[in-house]
Amino acid sequence: VPLYVQLSGALRDAVHRGRLPPGTCLPSSRSLAADLSLGRNTVINAYDQLVAEGYLAAVVGAGTRVTNLPKGALSASSRSLRTGRGNLSPGPSLSERGKEIGATGRVSAKPGRRAFQTGLPALDEFPFALWARLVASAIRRPDPSILGYHHSGGYRPLREAIASHLRSTRGVQCTADQVIVVTGAQAALDIAARMILDPGANVWIEDPGYLGTRGALRAAGARLLPVPVDEEGMDIEHGRACHPPPRLICLTPSCQFPLGITTTLSRRLALIEWANQADAWILEDDYDSEYRYEGRPLSALQGLDSNGRVIYAGTFSKTMFPALRVAYLVVPDRCVDDFRTAIRHTGQEAPLPLQAALAEFIDRGHYAAHLRRMRRLYAQRQHRFVELCEQHLAGYVSLPPRDAGMQLVAYFEHPVDRERLLAEADAQGVTLSTLGPLHLDACRRDGLFLGYAGVPEGEMETAVRIVARAFERQRRAPRD
Numbered sequence: 001v002p003l004y005v006q007l008s009g010a011l012r013d014a015v016h017r018g019r020l021p022p023g024t025c026l027p028s029s030r031s032l033a034a035d036l037s038l039g040r041n042t043v044i045n046a047y048d049q050l051v052a053e054g055y056l057a058a059v060v061g062a063g064t065r066v067t068n069l070p071k072g073a074l075s076a077s078s079r080s081l082r083t084g085r086g087n088l089s090p091g092p093s094l095s096e097r098g099k100e101i102g103a104t105g106r107v108s109a110k111p112g113r114r115a116f117q118t119g120l121p122a123l124d125e126f127p128f129a130l131w132a133r134l135v136a137s138a139i140r141r142p143d144p145s146i147l148g149y150h151h152s153g154g155y156r157p158l159r160e161a162i163a164s165h166l167r168s169t170r171g172v173q174c175t176a177d178q179v180i181v182v183t184g185a186q187a188a189l190d191i192a193a194r195m196i197l198d199p200g201a202n203v204w205i206e207d208p209g210y211l212g213t214r215g216a217l218r219a220a221g222a223r224l225l226p227v228p229v230d231e232e233g234m235d236i237e238h239g240r241a242c243h244p245p246p247r248l249i250c251l252t253p254s255c256q257f258p259l260g261i262t263t264t265l266s267r268r269l270a271l272i273e274w275a276n277q278a279d280a281w282i283l284e285d286d287y288d289s290e291y292r293y294e295g296r297p298l299s300a301l302q303g304l305d306s307n308g309r310v311i312y313a314g315t316f317s318k319t320m321f322p323a324l325r326v327a328y329l330v331v332p333d334r335c336v337d338d339f340r341t342a343i344r345h346t347g348q349e350a351p352l353p354l355q356a357a358l359a360e361f362i363d364r365g366h367y368a369a370h371l372r373r374m375r376r377l378y379a380q381r382q383h384r385f386v387e388l389c390e391q392h393l394a395g396y397v398s399l400p401p402r403d404a405g406m407q408l409v410a411y412f413e414h415p416v417d418r419e420r421l422l423a424e425a426d427a428q429g430v431t432l433s434t435l436g437p438l439h440l441d442a443c444r445r446d447g448l449f450l451g452y453a454g455v456p457e458g459e460m461e462t463a464v465r466i467v468a469r470a471f472e473r474q475r476r477a478p479r480d
């Protein structure tokens with residue numbers, strides 16, 4: 001730390017602590033420099049700094065004096081300097097909303113672990129060398145428009161690429177104008193909730209469901225109304241019987257998170273019909289719809305809506321890698337300008353150079369090729385994973401058949417000490433999570449929620465055996 005900064009710090013401290021009371025005349029810079037064996041410029045710089053900050057005043061002919069600062073403020077700050085704890089009071093509290101958001105738990109992933117973290121794609125299979133070239137070239141020869149505040153709502157070529165991808169693969173009805181690029185589907189959920197909900201608004205959410213959705217809705221002050229999920233998707237009849245009409249219905253119709261159920265066409269139509277009656281919004285989170293292993297995927301719900309009440313969210317986290325932090329919303333025409341402005345105000349714009357690289361990645365066909373490869377790979381991994389579970393975990397869990405997604409549910413066959421199971425697997429390097437925390441209402445059927453897509457086949461068997469041993473130990477010594 002430069003000497004003049006040390007000196008000004010010591011003098012400032014002395015003012016705060018009252019050792020240099022207001023009005024005190026400081027020695028001349030020459031004599032203080034001689035006393036402290038410092039250069040005169042060091043003292044002059046320190047004095048100048050404190051004059052600029054308002055601690056000292058230099059009066060021509062009268063030297064440099066400590067100014068008259070308010071007593072109370074000085075003594076309060078000197079107390080906090082003494083205790084080193086800031087104010088003696090615990091400090092202002094968070095808002096009720098802030099506390100609620102903080103209390104919405106999140107499963108935190110451990111870096112470097114693959115089995116059986118949820119939500120992770122096959123990171124080892126992503127073409128990083130190719131991606132690095134595209135990012136480098138976007139930066140090396142930047143189009144000046146990607147270095148400023150242009151492209152509100154997202155880089156135009158990327159929005160065009162996304163719109164065309166969504167129209168052809170997801171049946172989403174949209175133009176590039178309706179696509180808003182944001183920093184992750186989480187940001188998409190957050191901005192959508194803030195834009196369409198007033199505090200206290202009723203929102204139907206899937207139960208069990210994604211914690212991030214709950215967090216975003218809470219941040220918007222929504223009233224969360226859990227609606228159970230059956231084999232056809234969100235049970236709307238239950239919602240109608242138990243809850244007031246919603247302002248918003250949030251769901252993951254392509255591959256319900258976490259149960260992996262695809263909402264049937266008749267349920268989708270009923271949902272749209274009910275939203276029309278209730279004049280409600282629908283937020284369709286299509287986070288991993290690309291991964292369907294049998295038959296053709298059902299088109300997005302958004303494509304069935306003719307009243308502009310569906311907001312559609314998709315992400316590159318599952319098709320590329322989560323740290324990319326690029327996702328998108330498709331919003332009805334009438335809201336486009338407001339959403340574009342909103343993402344500027346909330347600071348949720350994805351970096352433009354990355355958006356430019358991504359547009360190239362899609363336009364040159366690399367994205368579609370990577371998706372095709374991953375679809376085949378995840379189908380194989382799912383098949384192998386189910387085989388291993390049947391081989392090693394029979395009697396402990398049962399897996400309902402699923403043909404989509406990146407993770408599977410394995411229901412417990414018997415009551416289990418979950419904490420112990422999770423801790424034992426964790427100690428052996430395997431991450432397990434359960435369905436319980438994903439429920440808002442009581443969890444009637446608990447089980448494991450296992451991500452397999454990011455686990456190479458070579459690591460899978462060892463990891464499944466670790467889980468099997470953890471179950472086995474519990475069976476042998478139930479109250480260990």
Ligand SMILES: Cc1ncc(COP(=O)(O)O)c(C=O)c1O
Binds near residue numbers: 183212257326
């Ligand atoms: C259902 C669901 N929605 C949204 C997200 C958020 O995705 P992103 O990484 O784009 O924020 C996830 C991530 O796991 C998810 O599982």
